[in-house]
Amino acid sequence: MRILFTLLVLLQNLAHANENPYNFPTHCNIDEQIIFSCKIKNKFVSVCSEKSKPNKITYRYGNIGSPEFIFPNPLASKSDQINYGTAFSAPHGISHINFTNSSHQYFVYKKTYQLHKD
Secondary structure, three states: OHHHHHHHHHHHHHHHHHHOOOOOOOOOOOOEEEEEEEEEOOEEEEEEEEOOOOOOEEEEEEEOOEEEEEEOOOOOOOOOOOEEEEEEEOOEEEEEEEEEEOOEEEEEEEEEEOOOOO
């Protein structure tokens, strides 16, 4: 009985390891790249893109493992989309996404810096 319990725990841990290969909490899956991920109070916001389709971006908010809000909703119409862009001006750049859901507008900005070697 103890061996069976240990085996079940190991299998459960392996299943979760495949879902999130990163060393921090994120809604992004193994087949996605993290664009942005952070904790807001006790929930998480993650912006992810598919590795095979980098233009396919998804916004997720909520508890890890059970997001309460996903945009675009996989079951919704194809008209829902995320707008994105980047702007660079040495030595930094700004990436952003935005979208509208009902009457709410969402914006996520990420500022990056390029370090110069002397």
